[in-house]
Amino acid sequence: MKVEFKLFGLLFVFSVVVGTIYGIFTYWDEPVGAVGLYLTGALCALIAGFLWWTGRKIDLRPDDDPMGEQADVEGDYGFFSPHSWWPLFLGASLAIVALGLAVGWWLVMLAVPFVALAAIGWVFEYFNGEHSI
Structure with a gap:
């Protein structure tokens, strides 16, 4: 879950920075864009926090191992119909x-x-x- 945590952490930082830049360029006269970007950052921080908290409690997954192989992922992916319209x-x-x-x-x-x-x-x-x- 390290990759997902880092991804949502970067999205949080990006949303807050862009929201601040947006607010500065509009002189804070149009608050909807900045508020939307700040709320996006807050939701990304919420997801990043959940992933960090959950990642501490479980073992490393094969995708968290830099030397991991595709064969390390076990289990059935499910049945997908090859001919369905x-x-x-x-x-x-x-x-x-x-x-x-x-x-x-x-x-x-x-x-x-x-x-x-x-x-x-x-x-x-x-x-x-x-x-x-």
Whole structure:
């Protein structure tokens, strides 16, 4: 967890520095940008603190070892369907939902059933038919 801790620590420093620079260049007349950057820094500090606190309590992972090999990571990564078309349909349906947020709510209402159908199809893909488990 050392890499993640360092990454979020750097993001914290970056957000605070950029928030201060933003505030100086806008003469603190437009506070929303600086507040947003400071809140981003606060959330990054929160995550970095959690990762640091958790990293102290657990053993080193293989990715924390500079000499670690890919084979050191054990366990099953899960089953991923090599021929599923459902992610394509779900992505297209969610793209229509995002378009509907910009164009009009009527398009969102038309796309939501397709999102539900694609999600259900993807989840229950292997429960019937030729490839049932």
